[in-house]
Amino acid sequence: MKSQEPVISLRGATASLGSRPVLRGLDLTVERGEVVALLGPNGSGKSTTVRAVIGQIPVTSGTLELFGKPLARFRDWRRVGYVPQRSTAASGVPATVREVVSSGRLARARLRPLNRADKEAVNAAMRLVGMESRAGDSVNALSGGQHQRVLIARALAGEPDVLIMDEPLAGVDLASQQVLADALAEQTRNGTSVLLVLHELGPLAPLIDRAVVLHEGRVERVDHPERLHDLACHPHDTNEADPASKIETGLLS
Amino acid sequence: MTEMLGYEFMQRALLAALVVGIAAPAVGIYLVQRRQALMGDGIGHVALTGVALGFLLSTSPVWMAVLVASLGAMGMELIRWYGKTRGDLALALLFYGGMAGGVMIINLAPNGSNANLVTYLFGSITTVSQPDLINIVCLSAAVLLVCVGLRRQLFAICQDEEFARVTGLPVRLLNLLLAVTAAVTVTVSMRVVGLLLVSALMVIPVATAQQATRGFATTLGLSVLFGVLVTLSGTTLSYHADVPPGASIVLIAIGLFVVVTVLATPLARRRAKRAAADGGTGTLEEEYTPVRA
Numbered sequence: 001m002k003s004q005e006p007v008i009s010l011r012g013a014t015a016s017l018g019s020r021p022v023l024r025g026l027d028l029t030v031e032r033g034e035v036v037a038l039l040g041p042n043g044s045g046k047s048t049t050v051r052a053v054i055g056q057i058p059v060t061s062g063t064l065e066l067f068g069k070p071l072a073r074f075r076d077w078r079r080v081g082y083v084p085q086r087s088t089a090a091s092g093v094p095a096t097v098r099e100v101v102s103s104g105r106l107a108r109a110r111l112r113p114l115n116r117a118d119k120e121a122v123n124a125a126m127r128l129v130g131m132e133s134r135a136g137d138s139v140n141a142l143s144g145g146q147h148q149r150v151l152i153a154r155a156l157a158g159e160p161d162v163l164i165m166d167e168p169l170a171g172v173d174l175a176s177q178q179v180l181a182d183a184l185a186e187q188t189r190n191g192t193s194v195l196l197v198l199h200e201l202g203p204l205a206p207l208i209d210r211a212v213v214l215h216e217g218r219v220e221r222v223d224h225p226e227r228l229h230d231l232a233c234h235p236h237d238t239n240e241a242d243p244a245s246k247i248e249t250g251l252l253s
Numbered sequence: 254m255t256e257m258l259g260y261e262f263m264q265r266a267l268l269a270a271l272v273v274g275i276a277a278p279a280v281g282i283y284l285v286q287r288r289q290a291l292m293g294d295g296i297g298h299v300a301l302t303g304v305a306l307g308f309l310l311s312t313s314p315v316w317m318a319v320l321v322a323s324l325g326a327m328g329m330e331l332i333r334w335y336g337k338t339r340g341d342l343a344l345a346l347l348f349y350g351g352m353a354g355g356v357m358i359i360n361l362a363p364n365g366s367n368a369n370l371v372t373y374l375f376g377s378i379t380t381v382s383q384p385d386l387i388n389i390v391c392l393s394a395a396v397l398l399v400c401v402g403l404r405r406q407l408f409a410i411c412q413d414e415e416f417a418r419v420t421g422l423p424v425r426l427l428n429l430l431l432a433v434t435a436a437v438t439v440t441v442s443m444r445v446v447g448l449l450l451v452s453a454l455m456v457i458p459v460a461t462a463q464q465a466t467r468g469f470a471t472t473l474g475l476s477v478l479f480g481v482l483v484t485l486s487g488t489t490l491s492y493h494a495d496v497p498p499g500a501s502i503v504l505i506a507i508g509l510f511v512v513v514t515v516l517a518t519p520l521a522r523r524r525a526k527r528a529a530a531d532g533g534t535g536t537l538e539e540e541y542t543p544v545r546a
Binding site for chain 1: 405412415421466525
């Protein structure tokens with residue numbers, strides 16, 4: 001039964017960056033329609049996990065399956081929408097919001113030109129993140145939060161079944177965070193699965209089914225976000241100087 | 254003007270200039286986007302070995318240059334994939350090996366000397382023959398077909414290669430195709446501006462266009478327009494003032510860059526001000542209506 005297969009399944013995965021082992025036997029499953037957040041301190045392997053899942057860092061032992069297929073045999077990349085960590089470097093040649101979002105549609109269009117349906121999907125993706133009115137603007141002229149919204153629209157343009165996002169809230173103003181939360185809520189209602197790396201749950205907290213806390217390349221604990229509710233929903237209220245709350249959940253360190 | 258157009262060699266020269274003025278920036282924009290603006294220069298060095306091999310083997314220097322430059326460009330692409338840390342040194346070896354190989358091989362060829370290389374190093378647009386012109390037009394058409402037909406795909410791999418890989422695009426194949434296309438462009442352009450100045454024609458019109466544009470497609474169009482403008486005016490100038498065409502084209506291109514930069518500065522400042530006003534305050538209300546189920 002194809003529909004019973006988990007979207008992402010990592011078992012005993014190890015991976016290294018250079019000679020430094022980063023993942024040391026990681027188990028992680030994302031079921032259909034599930035929203036899973038990866039949390040943990042810097043260097044715990046969150047980004048490496050995400051980049052291993054999208055096939056950009058090799059898993060040296062253990063198994064990695066996407067939609068029930070081992071990564072080596074997985075070809076259905078249009079089902080995967082990837083949102084990389086936003087880079088602050090401006091690109092060499094200017095590009096408009098529409099051009100960047102359209103490149104995400106290549107997951108479906110591949111080598112053929114974009115047709116009308118493709119262009120409508122691009123418009124819908126821009127609309128979903130509230131960037132349609134900026135379609136003709138250069139991405140270099142956007143704020144950090146707007147830029148992040150463009151990257152998410154780019155992933156959504158391919159109408160993926162799973163969204164994989166690396167720190168989508170990093171450097172994003174509160175207003176844009178709420179836009180992203182609403183856009184994600186809309187996606188998950190339609191059955192899209194999500195795996196995302198977060199430093200803090202912020203306005204995304206109500207969407208998250210499971211929070212997986214990593215520590216030194218292993219899963220330290222798995223929590224239902226309601227148990228993390230106080231911290232998760234009010235990250236900005238958390239007193240940085242109060243070590244007790246950090247130790248309690250291991251979330252914000 | 255009409256006197257100039259009366260000469261067949263000038264007709265051929267202007268046609269070659271036109272075609273190269275279109276093709277060179279059309280490829281160059283992808284190299285600039287990927288911050289490999291000097292790749293054309295490297296390919297030009299390697300192409301010299303091809304030219305010399307053509308003399309040595311008594312075959313067409315142009316086609317031999319296409320072959321060797323393509324192999325060199327694919328080599329550079331492979332170095333970019335695999336040689337993460339010492340990639341720049343490997344490229345240096347390839348560049349200077351190509352240049353030295355050309356000089357060495359040409360002197361092994363019967364009656365060969367460095368003088369044979371000069372027309373290729375600095376261009377000699379007025380000696381373009383009818384068969385040369387056919388080659389130039391056909392190869393440029395192929396280059397344009399790739400650069401315009403696959404612009405979204407090439408844009409995607411040059412803008413964010415990792416993302417492009419995750420979309421399932423054949424990124425390695427497209428990268429190799431782009432490398433070969435760049436190599437073909439370099440060899441096509443070498444008759445017009447010369448191998449040492451080819452890269453200028455691929456890069457400067459793009460750098461000029463992006464001073465005044467907001468999008469990739471408009472930058473592509475404008476840089477082709479600038480490319481044609483400088484190659485035609487440079488060739489015309491060289492006829493009237495009796496100066497070398499390659500150098501005229503490149504100096505005019507640089508002059509145009511300066512002019513556009515000066516003119517575009519107030520424009521960019523105004524645009525930045527507007528963007529800051531838009532973006533800094535996070536004007537959520539005017540551009541976003543919340544999605545409610």
